[in-house]
Amino acid sequence: MKMLVIALCFACFMPLVAPVSAAERTFGPDFSRFTVDVPDGWIAKSTDCGCRLISPDGQSSFSIHVHGNDGKSAPIIAQAIAEDMEGNIKRIEKISQDKTRIHAEADGFDILITIVIVGDTFRVFTMIGNDMGTKTKIRNLPNPG
Numbered sequence: 055m056k057m058l059v060i061a062l063c064f065a066c067f068m069p070l071v072a073p074v075s076a077a078e079r080t081f082g083p084d085f086s087r088f089t090v091d092v093p094d095g096w097i098a099k100s101t102d103c104g105c106r107l108i109s110p111d112g113q114s115s116f117s118i119h120v121h122g123n124d125g126k127s128a129p130i131i132a133q134a135i136a137e138d139m140e141g142n143i144k145r146i147e148k149i150s151q152d153k154t155r156i157h158a159e160a161d162g163f164d165i166l167i168t169i170v171i172v173g174d175t176f177r178v179f180t181m182i183g184n185d186m187g188t189k190t191k192i193r194n195l196p197n198p199g
Contacts, residue, residue: 081105086120086175104178113163114183123176128154128169131176135167 082088083103092098095110104119123131129146132154136143139158142165147155151171158165168179 079105081118082120088118088120090118109183115181117178117180119178119180120175121178123171123174126171126176127151128171128176131171132156132167132169135169135178 077092077098078089079092079098079100080087080089081098081100081104090098090105090107092107093109097108097110099106099108101119103121104117106115106117108115128151129148132146132148136146136156136158139156139160142158142160144157144159147157149155153171154169156165156167156169158167163183164181166181170177170179
């Protein structure tokens with residue numbers, strides 16, 4: 055299933071599942087912790103490198119993952135992610151050397167992946183599903199010097 059391949063690209067596995075309701079939760083690796091306001095009824099899964107939020111109906115998800123970037127630009131990282139997505143890419147949109155978006159589709163679901171370089175890290179923000187208007191707040195995502 056293509057959705058599984060996409061999830062594998064970004065999840066750092068070993069999730070801890072915890073149902074939450076309008077809760078503020080902290081996630082991320084030790085070098086880059088951040089806080090997310092989890093929407094009512096959504097499930098938050100913590101991973102070694104971030105989190106994934108899943109809608110109550112299981113039809114939409116939002117994830118944030120933080121990694122060391124080893125000096126790579128956002129377009130280079132986006133290209134590597136796109137190669138793992140097995141041809142489901144609609145387009146890759148280079149915003150700058152530090153920000154690139156991937157627009158894709160798999161199993162009838164829209165996928166929007168935004169890669170952002172900040173200091174010596176890169177962040178991957180992934181929205182999967184047909185409810186791209188879902189709102190959440192991400193707080194305290196550090197900007198390393």
